[in-house]
Amino acid sequence: MSPALERPDAAELLAAARAAVLDDLLPALPEPHRLVARMVANAIGIASRRIAVNPARLAAVEARAAALTGASDEPLAALATLIRRGACDPGTDRHRATAELLAELARLRCETSAPKTLAGG
């Protein structure tokens, strides 16, 4: 984190904003607006987790996709195309590595969008 910019940083501000929505606003709101307040808190939560994703993990997933597909440009699109063509089906050389890569990608995506899923919820 650079000392050039003032604290609290983005994550800290988002956490404080989310707490204010849930703890201060939500209880005071009439029913029709409560759903909106919950959606605001949900959006802040997703955004907070998204900016916390380690870019190295994203790069590693893309690098694995590039190695699997031989496409350094847009490797996830290349992977999607190969899967659709059946080039990663059971019985092919790519099947196991593709399944493992997709499991890691699914974990990364859930950590951001749906962390409760990973906890078994």
Place this chain on the structure above:
Amino acid sequence: MDDARRERLRAWLAHAAGDPALGVATAERLAGGAIQQNWGLTVRFGDGREDRWVLRTDNAATLAASHGRIEEYALLRAAHDAGVTVATPLFACPDAEVLGAPFLVMRRVDGIAAAHRVVKWEAVGGGREQAARAMGRELARIHAIRPPRQDLPFLGTPPDDPCLAFCEAQERALDAARDPHPILEWGLRHLRRTAPAPLAAVLCHNDFRTGNILWTDTHLAAVLDWEFAAWGDPHADLGWLCARCWRFGNLAMEAGGVGPRAALYAGYREAGGELPDPERVAWWELAAHLRWATIALAQGERHLSGREPSLELALTPHIVPELEWHLLAEVARREALAERAA
């Protein structure tokens, strides 16, 4: 609704109902419906009687796959005539001049549809067992509607192979998405490889799930939201209802988080449906995860494109990773089973 529109509506309804003295006593916007606007109307007839109606019309942007209100009215009529429990359809207005978009009018039915309440409600529809049976009976009556039907020309030619037609539609949906979705492709590819043999197509509701069924504590009050209906494999509706992603957290109650699967199938048989094939239903349960994911992507696109900025639409695609997680697990389970069988 402003005064001018309200008067145009009153005049149109008076003409349609054959009662020049008909008045609209109240008109209130009802909650719910990402695609439609629903209005609750209280009308007063010339002789002083009152009735409560619901008017459905379109929002600005709609999902390409959904029918308009005039088609929905024809579907409601067909379902009503087949004995399906629906709100009685009253009128359809194709003229956009009256309200700005075509609309349909049906009789208002009281009940609770909200999924998170329904799945926690032990007395739903007279009790979970009875509720699941009731859903089975409704689905069997819907599936008894078979092509050809001159009153439903907008449904087009029934697909020769409904499973294959589903896979092709999902490919188009994934192609239309902004970003590649390799996990969804993985699920789609598995579905293609394991698609069951073709079955004769019947009318499928295509959104028959908790949240679209109105309940009281004694009975199933109405099957709602017919805009996705199409000719297809009857197991598609059973799979959509039973899919894990539509049980709203109440996983043990496999029929939509509402009741037991066995009671659903018993009700289905009771009303003349053929015994569901568990393999086919399982295929369609997996397919349901893929279809919900591509619908969520399309809803997100309505926000991302700037056509319809909305926090609700912006959040919807964030359901996709959870669907992918369960889809991957189910594909792995099915592949392991197939490997053991081979």
